[in-house]
Amino acid sequence: MADLLWPGDHHAGEILTDAAILEAMIAVEAAWSAALVATGVAPPEAAVTADTLRGLITGADRAQIAVEAESGGNPVIPLVRRLRDGLGSSPAATWLHRGLTSQDVVDTALMICVAEAFAAIAGELDRQVEILARHADDHRATPMVARTLTQQAVPMVFGLKAALWLRGVLDAREQVDALRFPVQLGGAAGTSAAVVELAGATVNPGHLVAETSTIVARELGLEPSTPWHSVRTAITRAGDAAVGCTDAWGHIANDVLTLSRPELGELTEGAGGASSTMPHKANPALSVQIRRAAISAPQLGATLHLAAADAVEERTSGGWHAEWAAIRDLVRRSVVAARQTTRLVDDLRVHTNRMATNLADAGDAVRSEQVSMATIAGHRPEANYLGATTYYIDAQLERARITGAMDRGEAR
Template sequence: MPDILWPGDHHAGEILTDATILDAMVQVESAWSAALVTAGIAPADAVLSADALRGLIADGDLEGIAEEAESGGNPVIPLVRRLRDGLGSSAAGMWLHRGLTSQDVMDTALMLCVAEGFDAVRIELDAQVEVLRQLADGHRRTMMPARTLTQHAVPMTFGLKAAQWLRGVLEAREQVAGLAFPVQMGGAAGTSAAAAELSGRGADAAPVAVRAGAIAADILGLAPVAPWHSVRTAVTRSGDAAVGCSDAWGHIANDVLVLSRPEIGELSEGSGGSSSTMPHKANPVLSVLIRRAALSAPPLGATLHQAAADATDERTAGAWHVEWDALRTLVRRAVVAARQTSRLVAELHVHGDRMQANLADAGAAVTSEQESMSRIAGHTPTPEYLGATQHYIDAQLARARRVTTEGA
């Protein structure tokens, strides 16, 4: 159900909802049982498909699992209990979850869900790159006043502003492209001792346990890595990428908010939002909501880093637990803001005539630096004071073309 207090939350769909996270935990349990069989640790009849395990969870079980999670501190414990009750004395029931710990299931399930979230974000970033390329190139000669610290500075073009937006989006895209979503399969304390013991291979057990983790990773489509129980970079890097995206989108939204003020009027949203009492209003609602996401993201990212810095022993009390909702909220909001930003830039109206008029009205406020520089150089001011603007626009366009062709 969409969050009524986070307008636009429906854009994130089922990404990282309670039901999706529960389903991801079921997928992890199924993948692990298959891995135990494939690695030769468990008998062939110990494996159950994710669909078969899903069938053991009734429609009303989600609420019960959420309530019962309090007694053990996480939802894996009541989930496993329900699954075992449903499987009874079968081999699948006996082998379910053997060699895993709750942290394995929680961390791996969250990585599955976060990967899905960033797949959605990546699609939107690609769409934004294409639109911003067109804006930068199409308005490379659309003159406007640059503003620093809220005041007129020097002449610039809207094409350069769009190229700077493009640069931010490209750098956010690089962060997202660099993410890896690792499996977590280490058992009680990250040693895989239980899986090794279950294999009955004695001195040769370690490679079998490691192979089981790699098999599970392959089934789930995650990166096969050594257990990372108290090293939380997989979580913080995902958080950093979401914050980086929100930074880039917030920059765009803030510029639109400022430049769409009636007294400036250089930009406007494609379809402004209405007011409950003022019929004339066409509020830049998309920009407002994107800015909201950008303002909320850094504290959530900081929570993830604080939890990582608080890591102790092989499972951290409280710090591990605080990650879950912070990461879920951060990634869902990134998906929402991604889709809102794509719409914002695609429907943006650029009022070049107003930009030119504002530049002319600024007068000496945008020419004083040029006059000063020309006096020092001993010549009259040149007709255009844009420096290397076209070069800087071309640099971002070339970078965007490389990304598009390479699919990086």
């Protein structure tokens, strides 16, 4: 169900919904079962598939698990209890979850869901790169007035503004590219003592935990890792990437909001939103909603960093729990903003005549700096005052080409 108070939430689909997180936790339990059997820790009859486990949980169970999670402070405890009850007296029930702890399941499940979200975000970023590169190239000679601190400054071209939007999106894409999504498999206190004990005295502990991590990661599409229990870098980096994305999108949205004011009229959204009482209005609704995400994202990212800084001992009391809703809201809302930004830049209407008119109406004032510079240099002002604009546009277009984001965007 979409969020009534976050219009556009439906664009995120099932990403990081309760159902998706529960599904991911079940996948973690099944992958761990497969790893125990594959390494010989558990007997073959202990194996259980995700499909089997999934079939043991009903819609009513999902709601009740959320209620019962309060008792132990996390949803894994009631989930495992139901799964074991459903498996009856079988070896699969006996071995289910053995060697894991609740934090392993929650953290790894979140990595699954967050990785899915950033795959969607990456696709939108690539599409935005392709669209913004086209705007920058098409409008490299479209004159307009630059504005600083809300006031008219000097002449520029719209292609440079689009190139700077492109730069922000490329920076965000780099942050997303750098993300890693590791499994968390450390047992009660990050020592993996339980699984080593289950394996017996003849096992090589390092080899065993490395093998189980590799198997689970392969099953889930994540990266093998040693335990990271109270080191929350995997979470904070994902949060930082989401905030970096919304920063870039917020910049675009703010420019569109400003330049679409009727008194400027240089840009408009492809399909403005309606007003409930004023039929003449075409509100820049997409830009408003993108700006909303950019305004709210930093606080959610700060919650993740505060939780990480508050880390204590081998599992943080309260800080760990505070991450869950923050990372869900931050990343899910970023998916929404990503898709809205793609629509915004793809359908953007650039009113070149209005840009030229506003520049002309600014008169000689916008060339006052040029006159001063020419006077100091002892020559007449040049025909234009655009400096190295072409070079700066080309630099971002080349960067987009080198990263391959344009090719990926076109392929989609």
